[in-house]
Amino acid sequence: MRGVAGVDGWDCWDGEAVRAVVRVCEGATPAEAFDTASADAWLAFDAGVRCMDDRPWLSHAPAGAPRRPGRSAPTLLDRLRGRRGSPLASPVPPPPPAVALCHPDGRVREAALEAVRSAPELRPLLVVRCADWATPVRERARTLLAELPGDALFPLAELVLRLARRERGGFARALLEAALREGPAAGVLALTARQDRATYRLAYRIAVERGLLTPMELAATAATSGDVTLQDLCADAAVAVRAEGGGPAPDPAVLDRLLTARSPRVRSAGVTALRRAGRCRDAEPYLADRSALVRACARYVLRQGGDDPLPRYRAWCAEAAGRPAAAAGLGECGDRAVDAARLWDLLEHPSPAVRLHAVTGLRALDAVVRERLTPLLDDPSPAVVRAATRALLPDAAGIPEPLLRERTAPDRPRAVRVAAERLLRAAGRHRWPGPERP
Secondary structure (H helix, E strand, O other), X not given: OOOOOOEOOEOOOOHHHHHHHHXXXXXXXXXXXXXXXXXXXXXXXXXXXXXXXXXXOOOOOOOOOOOOOOOOOOOHHHHHHOOOOOOOOOOOOOOOHHHHOOOOOHHHHHHHHHHHHHOHHHHHHHHHHOOOOOHHHHHHHHHHHHOOOHHHHHHHHHHHHXXXXXXXXXXXXXXXXXXXXXXXXXXXXXXXXXXXXXXXXXXXXXXXXHOOOOHHHXXXXXXXXXXXXXXXXXXXXXXXXXXXXXXXXXXXXXXXXXXXXXXXXXXXXXXXXXXXXXXXXXXXXXXXXXXXXXXXXXXXXXXXXXXXXXXXXXXXXXOOOOOOOHHHHHHHHOOHHHHHXXXXXXXXXXXXXXXXXXXXXXXXXXXXXXXXXXXXXXXXXXXXXXXXXXXHHHHHHHOOHHHHHHOOOOOOOHHHHHHHHHHHHHOOOOOOOOOOOO
């Protein structure tokens, strides 16, 4: 089921939700009508029942109900409202518990809450009712939810966290967090494997607080996860744990795992931890890392160990092909009067990576000269063109307009056309498309 705008953000016109409601009213269980493992499906079902007032044409006679002349059979709308239909109609059974728990009438919802005691499969709707707008319904639902064992909330974690975004949704989240802190470790670790981002983030945070993961497991998670929040959490926790034997330094194997991570944030955490491990000199290779964050951390660690990174940068720039990012590092800590000329020379280097980092270094040194950098707009490397554009943006008004207009021609490479358009916009010369003239 998909959710769009509607009741509490869910689409009242969602055909899948309507079909699920109809099937449950006809006698199907929620598991037979929709995906009960999905938090979105439960929320859509809840909204679908409450929106049935807007669908009077969805009338449906109970399966097998005889139609008698002169008597009107109860419609689906009547059943949802608990009505009997016309005075001549047969007695109408009450709506199924799943539908009653979502009923538009708060009194019906409150009365249906007792059914959850004997129907664990309806616990997701109990969680939904804990955020109900009607105070009697909400309070009764919270009382029943608090009576459940803590680990019974683990399968409901995604729904609980989704509802926690609502104004009254904090109660179930507080119960879940308490259960995770006090419950079995296996249940917490199982939630770290969930696909829902809010669920696995909370599970990892509790696992770190409880010390349920080893430093190597934390380092591996930080190195392989694509979630930056999880990267920071696990990398910081991994280096905070002391090595075996109670020493103040992190385990060397843990640091090596962080230092080889793809993410710059994780590598920077590993580089910074080298100082506490007494391995300041091991930060030297990261002076020329492709990430500015990692380079800055490496310079800090080396300086804490009594070394000056500047001479290394100057020496590496003499043979920049082996360490292209050394040019950027030189600009980040060099002297404009001494090192700017060296970086300008690197703009002629045959390696695109070296030219790219040389432009970055000139920007860091605040040594950009518009006339000397403008020719790089025609560089064969799109990355160099983009770097030159970023460097020229503050002074775009000084670039001759015909030069930029010429580079917007269709026969120019895409990177060159985009660069020229960006610079024209920055200079206030961009021509917005207007209505065609006859």
